[in-house]
Amino acid sequence: MARFIFITGGVVSSLGKGLMAASLASLLQARGYKVRIxxxxxxxxxxxxxMSPYQHGEVYVTDDGAETDLDLGHYERFTGVSARQSDNITSGRVYRDIIARERRGDYLGxxxxxxxxVTDAIKQFALADQDGHDFILCEIGGTVxxxxxxxxxxxIRQLRNELEPLQTLSVHVTLVPYIAAAGELKTKPTQHSVRELASLGIKPDVLLxxxxxxxxxxxxxxxxxxxNVRREAVIPALDAPSIYSVPLQYHAEGLDAEVLRGFGITDAPPPDLSAWNDVTDRYFNPEGEVTIGVVGKYVGLPDAYKSLNEALVHGGLANRVKVNIKWIDAEIFEGEDEGEIxxxxxxxxxxxxxxGFGERGSEGKIASVRFARERKVPFFGICLGMQMACIESARAAGFAEASSTEFxxxxEPVVGIITEWMSEEGLQQREEGGDLGGTMRLxxxxxxxxxxxxTASMYGGATSISERHRHRYEVNSAYIEPLEKQGLVFAGMSPDGLLPEIVERPDHPWFVGVQFHPELKSKPFDPHPLFAGFIAAALEQSRLV
Structure with missing residues (x-):
């Protein structure tokens, strides 16, 4: 029988409910429980x-092709449990499905x-696919x-009544602000938030x-x-020096013990926190540092590249070095000023x-690829970044008008839209002018x-890998031969041999482009091999300059 933990937030947004859910799940997992968020x-x-990355941050993609909230990335990175389609639902999806059923006549008038x-559909989502899990944590977006x-x-209120008395628990995340002029912490916002939650029929068991x-x-x-809670159920959550300190910090404050007590569990085994201790030791005690320039178009909002940021940190953990990330707007390289580059x-x-998507900043990205190729600086291109590497190589090979039909x-369409491809479900087809949502290779x-x-050596000699994709444009296989003559090697292809997946340069210290998104599978205790290799190459570069 799965137990359910419902996580809500109040007072203001951006309090870190997602990180709290991931941390709590990792602590329960460290005690031997099977969890899902x-x-x-x-x-x-x-x-x-x-949705624009500036509106919502990155779109996190699961193995089964769901485009989800970035919090699911936190969930995966902290627990190692692969998220799936059934782990994220929106009001839009609920209403779409209900209206479709109504149009079919499923509600019999x-x-x-x-x-x-609507509430029944939400409850069905919460209760689905329990798969023998001990705890299912459900985070509700927004604020009370x-x-x-x-x-x-x-x-939630209905579920707490319908399930067994010790089968549900409510955790409410609130803000206790410090008023500098008064020199005091103020508890009133938390009191009002809890009162608002209680007015909806939900009594919180634990306050973070x-x-x-x-x-x-x-x-x-x-x-x-x-x-109306125990003093021990009021858990302080102070700002942490790193997100990877949060599980240890919450454990020290008694969060996991209080949650278990709320379920009547008093004999739980102690958590094995050795993995988190190792992660924090590597993070806070680096033996060197490197600086990575990320040339993108959404650099004004760090959450737009959340998984990428964390994967670079993981690469640093693998090499026990600090990774300094410099976010560079690709548009500043759009002019003729080589000195700026x-x-x-x-x-x-x-x-x-x-x-990324769209033409804006593309020439700046191509200029960055050229700089890395000519100066022998370690280069990593991801998705559009790989496509820009192929276009840059094509131009270097004499195809002066090489570009992407996306622009x-x-x-010279070195990159073009893909309208059909093979998947495990069979042939997938898309119309060039069709809907944008959910129509990519996902x-x-x-x-x-x-x-x-x-690349194969970085994957431990593997000849077959599985990685997550999110794109609707592909490198045109008609250009493979001239690009290889220019020095670009196509080191990975789709199983049918039609779609380029990986390019690299043997004449370069470290030059790799991939059509997929390896950052989506990297974890602090299991860094992705490509990011570990990239940072290792950057560390070697730092010793040369």
Whole structure:
């Protein structure tokens, strides 16, 4: 029988519910329990796939092809449990499915309402695919009081009544602000947030109180009194020096013990935190440092490249070095000023061009590839970054008008839209002018590696790998031969040999481009081999300059 932990937030957004859910799940997992985490998003988009990175941050992609909230990336990185389609739901998806059923006549003429139809759909989502898990953590997006989240709150209230008394638990994340002018921590926002939650019929069992200053025992007792919880259930959550410190910090404050107590579990085994101790030791005690220049188009919002940022950190952990990331707007390289490119990129020990969509910044990315190729600086191209590497090589080979059809008509379509490809489900087909949402090559696909390639060696000699994709444009296989004559080796291809997956340069210290997104599978205790290899090459570069 799975136990359910419902995680809500109040006072303000961005309190770190996702990180809290991931940390709590990892602590329960460290005690030997099987966990799964789910995210309820109240917005009306069916999924975040068509949302601007500036609006929502990155889109996280699962093995089964779901475009999901970036919090699922935290869940995977902290627990190692692969997320899937059934772990993220939005109001838009709920309403889309209900309206489709109504149009088919599935409700037999009944009036379709928020209660019971919407709330029932949310409950079904929460209860689905339990797979023998001990704990299922459900994070509700937004804050208490949001109009959009009311159906989710009502569904939680109903579930807490319908399931067994010791089968559910509510954790509420709130803010305890420090007012500098008064020199005091203020508990009133937390009190009001809990009162708002109680007005919806949900009594929190545990309060996680975010604060910039330590919360004295007297204030914890005050919160407990006014919010009707035990003092031990008021868990301080101070700002941490690293997100990878958070599980250890929450354990020290007694979060996992209090949650287990709420379920009546008093004989749980102690957690094995050795993996987290090793991660934090490597993070806080590096033996060197490197600087990586990430040349992208969404650099104004770090969350747009959240998994990429963490994967670079993981590469540093693998090599026990600190990774300094310099975010560089690709558009600043769009002009003719070669000096700007040199001044920005010359101090870098490695250059990474990440994925993205659209023409803006593309010429700046191509200029970055050229700099890395000519100066022999370690280069890593991901998705669009690999495509830019192929276009740059084509131009170097004499195809002056080489470009991508994504950017408009071109006489040399080195990169073009893909309208059909093979998957485990069979032939997939898309129309060039069709819907944008959910129509890309999404999820895990196999790639065959050249046995003697540099990339294969980083994968431990593997000849077949599975990585996650999110793109609708591919490198045109008609250009493989001229590109290989220019020195670019196609080291990985789709199983049918039609779609390029990996390129590399044997004449370069470290030059790799991949069509997939390896950052989505990297974890602090299991860094992705490509990021570990890239940072190792950057470390070697740092010793040469």
């Amino acid at each position: 789910r995210k309820f998003d109240p917005y009306l988009n069916v999924d975040p796939g068509t 009944a009036t379709v309402q928020v209660i019971p139809h 009081g949001d109009i959009e989240s009311l159906p989710f709150m009502e569904a 109180c975010r604060a910039e200053h330590p919360i004295p025992d007297a204030e914890r007792q005050k919160i407990a009194n006014f919010c 040199v001044s920005q990129l010359e101090p870098m020990h490695g250059i990474l061009v990440p994925g 408009g008509e071109t006489r 999820g895990a696909y196999e790639a065959k590696l050249s046995a003697n390639s540099h």
